[in-house]
Amino acid sequence: MTQVKINNKFVNKFRNGYPHLFKEAIVDIDQLQEEGTIIDLVDQHDQFIGRGYYGRQNKGYGWLLTNDKDEKINQSFFIQKISAALARRSNFFASQVTTAFRVFNGEGDGIGGLTIDYYADYFLMTFYSDGIYQFKEIIVNAIQQLTVCKAIYEKKRFDTGGKYIDDDDFVTGERANFPIIIKENGIHFAVDLNDGPMTGLFLDQREVRQRILDQYAAGKTVLNTFSYTGAFSVYATMGGAEKTVSVDLANRSLPKTIEQFQVNDLDYTKHEIRTMDVFNYFNYAVKKQLTFDLVILDPPSFARSKKRTFSVAKDYVSLLTDAIAMTKDQGVIVASTNFSGFNIEKFKQMITKAFREVGEQYQFVETFQLPEDFRYHPQFEEGNYLKVVFIKKVANH
Ligand code: SAH
Numbered sequence: 001m002t003q004v005k006i007n008n009k010f011v012n013k014f015r016n017g018y019p020h021l022f023k024e025a026i027v028d029i030d031q032l033q034e035e036g037t038i039i040d041l042v043d044q045h046d047q048f049i050g051r052g053y054y055g056r057q058n059k060g061y062g063w064l065l066t067n068d069k070d071e072k073i074n075q076s077f078f079i080q081k082i083s084a085a086l087a088r089r090s091n092f093f094a095s096q097v098t099t100a101f102r103v104f105n106g107e108g109d110g111i112g113g114l115t116i117d118y119y120a121d122y123f124l125m126t127f128y129s130d131g132i133y134q135f136k137e138i139i140v141n142a143i144q145q146l147t148v149c150k151a152i153y154e155k156k157r158f159d160t161g162g163k164y165i166d167d168d169d170f171v172t173g174e175r176a177n178f179p180i181i182i183k184e185n186g187i188h189f190a191v192d193l194n195d196g197p198m199t200g201l202f203l204d205q206r207e208v209r210q211r212i213l214d215q216y217a218a219g220k221t222v223l224n225t226f227s228y229t230g231a232f233s234v235y236a237t238m239g240g241a242e243k244t245v246s247v248d249l250a251n252r253s254l255p256k257t258i259e260q261f262q263v264n265d266l267d268y269t270k271h272e273i274r275t276m277d278v279f280n281y282f283n284y285a286v287k288k289q290l291t292f293d294l295v296i297l298d299p300p301s302f303a304r305s306k307k308r309t310f311s312v313a314k315d316y317v318s319l320l321t322d323a324i325a326m327t328k329d330q331g332v333i334v335a336s337t338n339f340s341g342f343n344i345e346k347f348k349q350m351i352t353k354a355f356r357e358v359g360e361q362y363q364f365v366e367t368f369q370l371p372e373d374f375r376y377h378p379q380f381e382e383g384n385y386l387k388v389v390f391i392k393k394v395a396n397h
Helices: 008-015 075-088 090-094 136-146 203-216 231-238 253-262 278-287 312-325 344-358
Strands: 002-005 020-022 038-042 048-057 060-066 100-105 114-119 122-127 151-156 170-173 180-184 187-191 221-225 243-248 272-275 292-297 302-304 309-311 327-337 361-368 387-394
Touching: 008 048, 075 090, 075 100, 075 136, 100 180, 100 203, 114 136, 122 136, 136 151, 136 170, 180 203, 187 231, 187 253, 203 231, 203 292, 203 327, 203 361, 203 387, 221 231, 221 278, 231 243, 231 253, 243 253, 243 278, 253 272, 278 312, 292 312, 309 312, 312 327, 312 344, 327 344, 344 361, 344 387
Parallel strands: 002 038, 122 151, 221 243, 221 292, 243 272, 292 327
Antiparallel strands: 020 060, 038 048, 048 060, 100 114, 114 122, 151 170, 180 187, 302 309, 327 387, 361 387
16 A cells, blocks of 8 residues: 555545546655555645555546545455446346446446446456556456356556557456347347457447437438447438438448448448548538438547548537538537547537538537446546537528
8 A cells, every 4th residue: 555645735626535646636656656556645644535546547647446544445345336336227237128338437436447338248347547457356256246247358448558459358258259239229239349449339329329210310311420330320220211321431330330230130232331531521522512411420539540630629610510511401410529628518619619610500409418327426527528419400591
């Protein structure tokens, strides 16, 4: 155990349960040496504030786990947190129509740096620092003790020289024969927990996808940009869309999107799946005067392609101005971002700016943020990262 002195300014913040240990809060950063060390935060009189662990995650140095001086960070601590998280999701486990969801969401469930997802009897742990990775065995034991599970897989999302290490993600149990088919709102998805950093489906957009199916798809033409495996296109098609166009520059997107259509018995040949840069597609669509009833924008926070880098913070307004041009009057844009650097108010301001720039009228129709299984910590706003705004383009008169 190491004592870490906290800068006076921030002592109350941590006493009140703020979970994220950031650099400016720490008086002597050099004393932190080995990731995974249990640390006691103390004030300038060496009075106990809270206990946590040291782990480097982006700009962070670890997470506070308890403000109780007598609480030990051991196997029973992890069992208690994970079992509380499982209990909170009992309605998800009971669902017949949804078999993939988040079981444990980092600091929202009491342990920053760790998430656990459930994919139809398989569990996927994601470790966001080498520090939390030191607790892997304890976490695996807890999952095995508390659940019925066929196997456990892992993702290591921490600094390994800037590159995702694509090694075997199998941890324990009986190996799955991937892809496995999970259900979400009764729709099928092929997922693979042992093929790179992503699984084939982003679980946090479940409610947005369902909303598109229910309210926005019937009889419509849909442009799905940054489409990945085409999950939005599949939902729109299930909701009666006339046609979907999915655009993603990654080569894997084409076969993966075809697969998602096929596991739902949908004829993918009635749809377009394009392997290309979204911005090139926009140029092409403008030339061909293509417009759509529904345009979905769900870019990554940062992306580097051969010709350009895209960053949500710098480039979302111009992405929107392109999208507005491609949207029919009375059409709808679904603007989404998972960038944690600004909140939904700021995001709406960016949308307003884009519509002003092109001189078009709009209405905010509805917004979505994280679903219930992606529980977040009330004092850690960055954890509430998802922002999805449905915007209607209204005619200029
Ligand atoms: N909207 C998707 C998730 C997007 S993940 C879903 O709902 O499942 C981000 C995707 O953007 C990745 O598949 C990546 O290949 C793609 N991408 C990044 N930059 C791009 C660009 N300039 N043009 C097209 N696709 C891009």
